[in-house]
Amino acid sequence: MTPRLASLARGRRKHWLQFAAIVVIFAVAAWGASLLLERMVAPAPQQQSAPAPAAPAANVPHIIATLYYGTPDGQALASVKREVPLGEGPRAQGRQILQSELEAAPPPYVSLIPPGTTLRAFYITERGDAFVDLSPEVSTMHPGGSTNELLTVYAIVNAVTGNLTSVERVQILIDGKQADTLAGHVDLRRPFERDTSLVREAKGTR
Amino acid sequence: MYDGSRLRTAGLCVIAVVLVLASGPHAQGTAPASPLTLVTRDGRRPLPTTILNNQEFIALDDLASMFQLTVREDALAGGVTISYKGRTIVASADQPMASVNGRVVTMPAPVARIGRRLFVPIDFIARAVAPIYDSPIDLRRASRLLVVGNIRVARVVVRIDAAGPPTRASVEVTPALLVSSMFDAGRVLVRVEADMLDVAPPPAPAGLIDQIQATNQTTIIAFALNARAATPRVSTTTTTESTRVTIEIPPGAPAQETSAAPPPPPAPPPLGTLPAAPPAAEVVTPLPGQRTARLQTMVIDPGHGGDDAGVRGSKGALEKQVTLEVSRRLKSLIETRLGVRVVMTRDDDRAVSPDGRDAIANNSKADLFLSVHVNGAPAPAMKGAEVYYLRLDRAGEDARRSTAASELVLPAVGGGTRPIDVIRWDLAQASHVDNSSRFASMLEEELEKHTPMGPRPLQQAPIRVLSGVNMPAALVEIAYLTNAQQEQAVQSAEFQGGVAQAIFDAIVRFRAFLEAPATP
Numbered sequence: 157m158t159p160r161l162a163s164l165a166r167g168r169r170k171h172w173l174q175f176a177a178i179v180v181i182f183a184v185a186a187w188g189a190s191l192l193l194e195r196m197v198a199p200a201p202q203q204q205s206a207p208a209p210a211a212p213a214a215n216v217p218h219i220i221a222t223l224y225y226g227t228p229d230g231q232a233l234a235s236v237k238r239e240v241p242l243g244e245g246p247r248a249q250g251r252q253i254l255q256s257e258l259e260a261a262p263p264p265y266v267s268l269i270p271p272g273t274t275l276r277a278f279y280i281t282e283r284g285d286a287f288v289d290l291s292p293e294v295s296t297m298h299p300g301g302s303t304n305e306l307l308t309v310y311a312i313v314n315a316v317t318g319n320l321t322s323v324e325r326v327q328i329l330i331d332g333k334q335a336d337t338l339a340g341h342v343d344l345r346r347p348f349e350r351d352t353s354l355v356r357e358a359k360g361t362r
Numbered sequence: 363m364y365d366g367s368r369l370r371t372a373g374l375c376v377i378a379v380v381l382v383l384a385s386g387p388h389a390q391g392t393a394p395a396s397p398l399t400l401v402t403r404d405g406r407r408p409l410p411t412t413i414l415n416n417q418e419f420i421a422l423d424d425l426a427s428m429f430q431l432t433v434r435e436d437a438l439a440g441g442v443t444i445s446y447k448g449r450t451i452v453a454s455a456d457q458p459m460a461s462v463n464g465r466v467v468t469m470p471a472p473v474a475r476i477g478r479r480l481f482v483p484i485d486f487i488a489r490a491v492a493p494i495y496d497s498p499i500d501l502r503r504a505s506r507l508l509v510v511g512n513i514r515v516a517r518v519v520v521r522i523d524a525a526g527p528p529t530r531a532s533v534e535v536t537p538a539l540l541v542s543s544m545f546d547a548g549r550v551l552v553r554v555e556a557d558m559l560d561v562a563p564p565p566a567p568a569g570l571i572d573q574i575q576a577t578n579q580t581t582i583i584a585f586a587l588n589a590r591a592a593t594p595r596v597s598t599t600t601t602t603e604s605t606r607v608t609i610e611i612p613p614g615a616p617a618q619e620t621s622a623a624p625p626p627p628p629a630p631p632p633l634g635t636l637p638a639a640p641p642a643a644e645v646v647t648p649l650p651g652q653r654t655a656r657l658q659t660m661v662i663d664p665g666h667g668g669d670d671a672g673v674r675g676s677k678g679a680l681e682k683q684v685t686l687e688v689s690r691r692l693k694s695l696i697e698t699r700l701g702v703r704v705v706m707t708r709d710d711d712r713a714v715s716p717d718g719r720d721a722i723a724n725n726s727k728a729d730l731f732l733s734v735h736v737n738g739a740p741a742p743a744m745k746g747a748e749v750y751y752l753r754l755d756r757a758g759e760d761a762r763r764s765t766a767a768s769e770l771v772l773p774a775v776g777g778g779t780r781p782i783d784v785i786r787w788d789l790a791q792a793s794h795v796d797n798s799s800r801f802a803s804m805l806e807e808e809l810e811k812h813t814p815m816g817p818r819p820l821q822q823a824p825i826r827v828l829s830g831v832n833m834p835a836a837l838v839e840i841a842y843l844t845n846a847q848q849e850q851a852v853q854s855a856e857f858q859g860g861v862a863q864a865i866f867d868a869i870v871r872f873r874a875f876l877e878a879p880a881t882p
Contacts, residue, residue: 227741229741229743229744230740230741230742266740268740300666300672300681301735301737301738301739301839301843301844302737302823302825302839303738303748303816303842304738306823336716337716337826340665340670340716341825341837342823342825342826345788345826346824347755
């Protein structure tokens with residue numbers, strides 16, 4: 157190859173490199189923009205393993221719901237005001253409330269529902285009985301003890317009955333079926349009514 | 363010559379014995395002030411005795427039938443030979459002594475004869491019969507009791523220590539035995555866990571005590587309090603030799619001394635009739651007599667088991683193991699000290715369903731049910747014991763009312779019919795919640811004396827295993843296994859023993875409550 161030809165080849169390679177760099181920059185920018193758009197149009201994804209749940213995006217309508225966690229000393233339920241995505245109708249709203257309730261407790265509160273527990277189904281009858289169908293982890297991963305079980309059950313029951321006025325009683329199902337107990341103590345065969353005797357009030361919104 | 367001398371000597375001896383026996387007390391004996399009482403497992407009955415020359419005697423034929431003795435007059439030996447299973451007593455007719463299995467013991471008087479019957483001093487029973495007899499024999503002269511067999515007879519002395527007010531009385535029980543007490547309808551009832559009492563005559567009532575009933579006929583000592591008395595404080599102290607119950611009765615609020623003063627509150631119900639001097643025209647509330655055995659069977663339910671380990675401590679302690687250990691200790695205590703039959707829902711490491719546990723209790727026709735657990739909390743700081751009894755929900759209350767009226771009439775064996783109450787299995791506890799509440803309160807009070815209590819020591823909750831048992835029932839969480847300090851403690855014999863003792867004390871109190879007379 158003559159020196160002229162070699163110079164031309166170097167120039168073309170340089171152009172190609174510049175072109176490739178521009179393409180990569182555009183691709184990265186497009187990916188970022190699509191991510192941004194995705195977040196703007198979709199609700200916040202569930203982060204059950206995260207220590208604190210992500211707040212809903214600013215442009216997503218939300219309500220302030222009362223959720224229940226363990227007090228730092230483990231003695232009682234703490235009622236905590238939290239932002240929960242708005243649902244259309246009691247059933248959808250109930251789902252949103254329960255999905256928030258199942259997430260890890262925000263500091264300094266302690267979680268009462270075993271990690272990994274998911275909401276399988278939620279529905280409300282005309283009589284005002286709500287059915288909360290949870291995945292088996294709520295039982296298989298439960299640490300046990302009467303106190304633990306009572307706090308778990310009434311965190312769920314109070315979260316539903318306290319935020320959905322149409323619900324009077326809550327029955328907890330596990331894996332789609334009626335269950336005896338979560339871990340050997342509290343009777344799950346019949347629906348529960350709201351009970352705030354275990355609640356110690358907490359102030360503020362999180 | 364030699365033979366003639368021996369014959370003459372023997373003949374003289376026979377004549378002498380006959381003369382001695384014949385020349386025994388000629389006067390008829392007089393009856394003592396009160397008869398001796400024979401106490402055995404089968405019950406009690408009076409034993410006639412007689413006083414001769416200021417000595418109390420008992421007929422040998424009575425003793426023979428009582429203790430299966432063989433009695434034979436032996437002129438050659440100069441007295442009476444008594445046999446029992448190859449062992450012999452030779453009692454002298456002229457000397458105050460006897461040979462008991464070859465060992466000489468002294469007697470207060472020799473054998474006596476009245477008419478055709480032979481009599482021995484009552485000390486003969488303790489000094490001669492007791493050493494050869496199979497069962498223990500205890501002659502209590504002061505209380506006029508002859509106790510035969512392994513029977514717990516408690517010596518009880520009642521005293522008024524201060525007339526006050528405040529009035530202070532005490533009950534001393536020897537040997538140290540379990541004693542429970544309760545205050546009911548103006549009366550303090552002290553129950554001694556003995557087969558029977560050997561009670562010294564009680565003092566005259568004083569201060570705020572109107573009447574004291576303490577007899578050998580029951581195992582309960584009752585104090586009827588004055589209408590001016592406030593709620594008494596009762597404490598119990600136990601030493602190696604005795605148990606002492608102290609009752610302190612403070613005065614109530616003073617009555618207003620005006621002409622318009624309301625009438626005084628009604629006096630407490632009078633005590634039961636004393637056998638020796640029944641009141642003539644009083645309305646009496648009979649005290650319970652001997653044990654009415656309303657707590658005959660109890661079910662202990664060690665929580666979890668098998669694949670269900672229950673709460674796991676951070677250092678590896680398992681709830682299912684601790685509950686079984688404590689339950690076994692409790693079972694042993696109840697069976698040996700209360701004589702109550704105990705059924706366990708599991709006695710090894712196996713899984714039992716809630717319905718299976720309830721079925722064991724119901725099919726045993728148990729009178730009391732206790733589920734033993736160890737607690738868990740979402741934070742490690744939580745510690746202490748807690749007691750639960752069943753809370754019925756609205757549906758449960760409705761169902762209870764509807765099932766209360768359900769009655770089936772079924773044909774009975776041998777003809778005819780009999781009504782059967784139909785109770786829904788999952789609501790069997792509904793009609794026992796009041797008594798379950800009392801039992802749970804007693805558990806809380808007794809546990810508090812032995813172990814720290816949790817922040818909510820007594821709770822009513824929808825506990826699954828309690829809902830289906832057709833008897834008073836409670837669940838006790840003895841500690842928090844999620845607390846490192848308590849995880850270590852619950853595995854120790856000291857802690858388990860203390861908890862078992864506390865639960866046992868509550869059961870004793872609950873039994874006293876069940877068997878106490880109803881307030882009129």
